[in-house]
Amino acid sequence: MKNVVLLGSTGSIGTSTAKVAGDLPNDIRLVGLAAGGNAELLAKQARQFRPELVSIGSPEKVAKLRPQLDGIRVASGEEGLIELATLPSADIVLIAIVGTTGLQPALAAIRAGKDIAVASKEILVMAGEIVMAEARKHGVRVLPVDSEHSAIFQCLEGRSPGSVRRLILTASGGPFRETPAGQFAGITVEQALKHPSWVMGRKITIDSATMFNKGLEMIEARWLFDIPMPQVDVVVHPQSVVHSMVEFVDGSILSQLSTPDMCLPIQYALTCPGRAVSGRVQTDLAAIGRLDFEAPDLAKFPALGQAR
The missing domain is CATH 3.40.50.720 (NAD(P)-binding Rossmann-like Domain)
Incomplete structure (x- = not known):
């Protein structure tokens, strides 16, 4: 207890x-x-x-x-x-x-x-x-x-910072991943509050739309895991199923996956290192079907570069 x-x-x-x-x-x-x-x-x-x-x-x-x-x-x-x-x-x-x-x-x-x-x-x-x-x-x-840092924490358990080549934070890309930069000036608050993957508070949802939140998460990861900022990367993953990854010095990559639901990282933070039985989060990989990854557009989302 x-x-x-x-x-x-x-x-x-x-x-x-x-x-x-x-x-x-x-x-x-x-x-x-x-x-x-x-x-x-x-x-x-x-x-x-x-x-x-x-x-x-x-x-x-x-x-x-x-x-x-x-x-x-x-x-x-x-x-x-x-x-x-x-x-x-x-x-x-x-x-x-x-x-x-x-x-x-x-x-x-x-x-x-x-x-x-x-x-x-x-x-x-x-x-x-x-x-x-x-x-x-x-x-x-x-x-x-945070789901991203919880994923990294789980991948790093029992491993030293010296074994890490990169921390790879995943980002959904937000509601404007495919929106041309030329249309950004006309974006409304209501549009920015429609996150494609997560249900969150208003401030973090707006920060996610600009990827400013992901920049903050880079800084958070740097201190939380004692990893220099040049070893902290971001990859866009629209499905938000892979919550983050760790690449080790031998080239292996570990990740943590689940249907996006904040109850899971909260539960792990409060029960780790154990795993409490819960049916709240269920993940059907066959139904998800595919996992996509792409590089972030640093021109559209400059906060990622500024975080470094």
Whole structure:
């Protein structure tokens, strides 16, 4: 049984994590939940999972929450996030807060001896060197939640960075993979929010449409796996079934495949190195039929070059 604190419980990753916890009540216990402003959903989650502590971003919403959550402590703001991140009963803290707000709770969790699972890529993009150094110092793990980094993590298990020739992050190419660059100026927000493979939050969906998100993932991979940036590559894979690959110095390539569903990398982050039985994700390779790969268009998507 893993005792899990979930920061960002009402967002896309947070609600998927709640599904995983609901699927695996004998493997995962949510002992703490934090949300930004969605007090209604936070209260519903708290009634379902009965955590020790919840926190809401807006202090003025505490008074509304407390009467609904008998026996559950309610905190707020950054202080609430830090209290959750250092909760004595927690084994692991999953950080799914959009933006930079998750950095201080991540460092607090590490310094309290907690493993962290990182869905907020901004943490490693802006402070990867610091976060990984602190994790080594305190003897805790930094586990990936992104599907690409989860795939690489699984391919690298038990292998040293010196055995790696390249990390190969896959990208769907987004909704504008085949759109001529000359038409980019007329693209609408609604078009950019129609991702061909994944259901995600609005910000990451927009960043995926420009492939800016993939550039951030390159930086994240560089720090998470201690691999120099020249050894981090991207290949476009429209089916989003191969989640990423590792090429080793002998020329072998390992990959992790599945139907695209964020519940799978979330589950692995919270249960590894074990594999919990779950029927949520099913993959029929014969039905998929083909797997295509192509080089990204760096002129159309300059963020990939800028990430280096």
